[in-house]
Amino acid sequence: MRTKEFDPDAALQAALELFWERGYEATSMADLVERLNIGRASLYATFGNKHDLYMKALERYRENRNPAPIDILSRPGPALTSVRALVEFYAADAIADSRRRGCMIVNAAAEMLPADAAVSRLIDTNWAALEGALTSALIRAAGEGDLPADRDPRALARFLLVFLQGLRLVSKGSADAARLRDAASQALSLLG
Amino acid sequence: MRTKEFDPDAALQAALELFWERGYEATSMADLVERLNIGRASLYATFGNKHDLYMKALERYRENRNPAPIDILSRPGPALTSVRALVEFYAADAIADSRRRGCMIVNAAAEMLPADAAVSRLIDTNWAALEGALTSALIRAAGEGDLPADRDPRALARFLLVFLQGLRLVSKGSADAARLRDAASQALSLLG
DNA sequence: ATGTTATTTGACCGTCCATTCTAGATAGAG
DNA sequence: CTCTATCTAGAATGGACGGTCAAATAACAT
Numbered sequence A, B: 001m002r003t004k005e006f007d008p009d010a011a012l013q014a015a016l017e018l019f020w021e022r023g024y025e026a027t028s029m030a031d032l033v034e035r036l037n038i039g040r041a042s043l044y045a046t047f048g049n050k051h052d053l054y055m056k057a058l059e060r061y062r063e064n065r066n067p068a069p070i071d072i073l074s075r076p077g078p079a080l081t082s083v084r085a086l087v088e089f090y091a092a093d094a095i096a097d098s099r100r101r102g103c104m105i106v107n108a109a110a111e112m113l114p115a116d117a118a119v120s121r122l123i124d125t126n127w128a129a130l131e132g133a134l135t136s137a138l139i140r141a142a143g144e145g146d147l148p149a150d151r152d153p154r155a156l157a158r159f160l161l162v163f164l165q166g167l168r169l170v171s172k173g174s175a176d177a178a179r180l181r182d183a184a185s186q187a188l189s190l191l192g
Numbered sequence C: 001a002t003g004t005t006a007t008t009t010g011a012c013c014g015t016c017c018a019t020t021c022t023a024g025a026t027a028g029a030g
Numbered sequence D: 001c002t003c004t005a006t007c008t009a010g011a012a013t014g015g016a017c018g019g020t021c022a023a024a025t026a027a028c029a030t
Helices: A008-022 A029-036 A040-047 A050-064 A069-073 A079-096 A104-112 A117-143 A153-170 A177-189 B008-022 B029-036 B040-047 B050-063 B069-073 B079-096 B104-112 B117-143 B153-170 B177-189
Strands: none
Touching (some): A008 A029, A008 A040, A008 A050, A008 A104, A040 A050, A050 A104, A050 A117, A069 A079, A069 A117, A079 A117, A079 A153, A079 A177, A104 A117, A104 A153, A104 B104, A104 B153, A117 A153, A153 A177, A153 B153, B008 B040, B008 B050, B008 B104, B029 B040, B040 B050, B050 B104, B050 B117, B069 B079, B069 B117, B079 B153, B079 B177, B104 B117, B104 B153, B117 B153, B153 B177
């Protein structure tokens, strides 16, 4: 046996950054070899082919987001406060995204859907999970009396899911902080 | 002189469809030559290089949308009705998008921004125009007494801009009509 | 008819692509 | 300390890429 000379975790993180910035097609294996500073063959031996590597990077992105949206939603305290915090976090993140990389999942959705089955699965799962977490948080909020009784928690959750993806997409355009801030504050006003 | 043997307008439309479906990087000139059914050199002579062709396709997409969002907003009748019609049109369009191509401008934003300057310009202009048209429509609506006085028309316009892009992005995922319909109906409820 | 000019055709260019192979280095097992 | 499995670096592979070219061709003006 022999131990690897590089840290596969750090290498995957570096690949993630490059894919995130440039997308799948525009990133070549040569780019990755240069950026990760490891041999070409080591890259293939460790992560498989280009698509395998991309999927691993995308999965890592989904798992390692900090804080994870689901975690924000399950924080102690009033559920509605958590939902508002989530929207505010997404907005702040979009505004602070000075390199305008946007969200890697949004980028992946636009570039690879619907043709790429593996990416489709990952994104469907991700969005369904977010919609589900938002729905149950809003149901809790209704139970806590923080949501007007005539509001449909699931419809509201779906609305927020769509709006948040919009935020992350628009943030790739001209960095107009006021636009994103205004948009988020209007969306929040729907939560009463 | 000699007349062209193909219709450049039809060819550009075919190129548009291919770029729309696959994105910029994933579409090769060979793919285009095959699809447009014209010679390689004719393609270059008529439209310039790949990036030129893409820009022309993207501009054509923006100009030829039917109905144009701006036109919906300037229809006769109450301004708020026009705004609601616009949101409903985007939602219906997203739901009816069975091939899940999404919106070519959204796809371009996710794939090419912020690195591509020409695409950036086109999209900034497009979004600014939509935001502007929405803002003035909502100001009109306020003047017509259809918008509660405490609502900020520009913030509302920004919100709708972001939400509509979210709609078009999410529609590339699993075609869940109920999700998009619920999201749109919640957004509409913000318009009073 | 004929000259002129633009378009078409299909071969062609050099470069870059993802992937594999070969050869040599190195660390753990015995 | 040797052996050998697995690592590394880098050359090599064949194909695809964006882009160009010269010759053949076809429509116009004259």
